[in-house]
Amino acid sequence: MNFEPLVFWISGIFSVVGALGMLISKKAVHSALFVAFTMLNLAVLYAVQSAPFLAVSQVVVYTGAVMMLFLFVLMMVGVDSADSLIEDIKGQRVLAILGGVGLIAFFIFLTGGSIYRTVVGTQNVDATYGGNLQGLAALMFGRYVIIFEATAALLITAVLGAMILTHRERIRPKKTQGQMAKELFSKGDYKGPLPPPGVFARHNSVDTPALLPDGSIAKNSLPDPLVARGDISPVDYDDLAEVQIISEGLGLVSDSETEEDK
Amino acid sequence: MSPEAYLILSAIIFSIGAMGVMLRRNAIVAFMSVELMLNAGNLAFVSASNTWGNLTGQVSAFFVMVIAACEVVIGLAIIVTIFRSRRSASVDEPSLLRW
Numbered sequence: 001m002n003f004e005p006l007v008f009w010i011s012g013i014f015s016v017v018g019a020l021g022m023l024i025s026k027k028a029v030h031s032a033l034f035v036a037f038t039m040l041n042l043a044v045l046y047a048v049q050s051a052p053f054l055a056v057s058q059v060v061v062y063t064g065a066v067m068m069l070f071l072f073v074l075m076m077v078g079v080d081s082a083d084s085l086i087e088d089i090k091g092q093r094v095l096a097i098l099g100g101v102g103l104i105a106f107f108i109f110l111t112g113g114s115i116y117r118t119v120v121g122t123q124n125v126d127a128t129y130g131g132n133l134q135g136l137a138a139l140m141f142g143r144y145v146i147i148f149e150a151t152a153a154l155l156i157t158a159v160l161g162a163m164i165l166t167h168r169e170r171i172r173p174k175k176t177q178g179q180m181a182k183e184l185f186s187k188g189d190y191k192g193p194l195p196p197p198g199v200f201a202r203h204n205s206v207d208t209p210a211l212l213p214d215g216s217i218a219k220n221s222l223p224d225p226l227v228a229r230g231d232i233s234p235v236d237y238d239d240l241a242e243v244q245i246i247s248e249g250l251g252l253v254s255d256s257e258t259e260e261d262k
Numbered sequence: 263m264s265p266e267a268y269l270i271l272s273a274i275i276f277s278i279g280a281m282g283v284m285l286r287r288n289a290i291v292a293f294m295s296v297e298l299m300l301n302a303g304n305l306a307f308v309s310a311s312n313t314w315g316n317l318t319g320q321v322s323a324f325f326v327m328v329i330a331a332c333e334v335v336i337g338l339a340i341i342v343t344i345f346r347s348r349r350s351a352s353v354d355e356p357s358l359l360r361w
Binding site for chain 2: 004005008012015016019020022023028031032035038039042045046049050051053054057058061062065066069070073074076077092093096097099100101103104107108111117119120121122123124125126129132135136139140144147151154155157158159161162165166168
């Protein structure tokens with residue numbers, strides 16, 4: 001049983017649907033996925049037309065490499081760069097659709113009924129070379145070897161061109177980490193870690209302010225929400241004095257004592 | 263299947279690609295449409311190869327694929343460069359040559 005018409009109708013309709021989806025979807029990412037879908041269906045059509053090597057390389061080169069490169073650039077350029085719907089040239093959209101439909105009509109007029117030939121199929125040619133891949137290789141490295149070499153040169157040129165086009169000349173030298181840190185801290189606002197709340201022996205909650213050496217409150221040791229609510233526990237200086245006395249009474253060496261000892 | 267069916271399918275995909283180039287403003291989508299047109303050409307090549315029992319069509323399709331890959335590399339590099347300097351991938355905005 002010949003499956004070719006069935007495959008043609010399914011894959012052909014799918015590929016046209018994919019192409020139309022690319023045309024009408026607003027987001028560029030959706031367009032890319034629709035194009036990948038179309039290309040996969042075209043690969044199926046190649047396979048059914050006795051071109052297995054081209055089918056595989058269609059999948060590998062187009063859906064694998066080219067469309068992924070497109071998606072990569074879409075990520076770089078911005079996924080959400082949707083098309084603007086304002087027409088710059090008046091009636092451009094209508095004219096473009098008319099032109100496309102005219103192109104389809106022209107091609108159908110051109111091809112319709114012009115080929116009375118029955119399909120020969122490549123199986124005879126494949127058989128003389130020992131297979132489709134062998135036949136392609138014999139042509140590519142035989143009759144068309146100059147073109148093959150030219151495509152090699154073209155690929156190298158494309159790589160160099162891409163490198164040159166995307167290369168950016170550095171105008172000023174790159175900043176070192178030290179320079180960046182200095183720049184950050186010379187602006188005035190403090191970027192280091194904030195002081196922890198002053199937690200003493202008698203308090204262990206965060207609403208206890210930390211004290212600076214002169215006994216005043218360190219403002220940034222307090223959590224902002226607590227300050228906004230006014231839930232800051234007041235500093236009990238009597239308590240602090242008591243702590244000082246206890247520590248001295250326990251025989252801890254204080255500055256005044258050492259001076260007296262001398 | 264008759265070769266006309268493949269040629270007409272190829273023509274339809276080609277024309278949709280051409281419409282995409284004319285309609286879409288995003289440079290990347292316009293570029294995808296060009297890829298679609300190249301693919302339609304490949305389909306015509308392959309079906310011609312099958313119709314005439316000659317492998318040259320498949321070789322041509324293969325070379326078209328290689329050239330399309332080169333073209334994508336260069337085109338996307340140009341789009342990235344333009345995006346870098348203009349912050350936009352719209353084909354309408356770089357219209358400095360207009361005046």
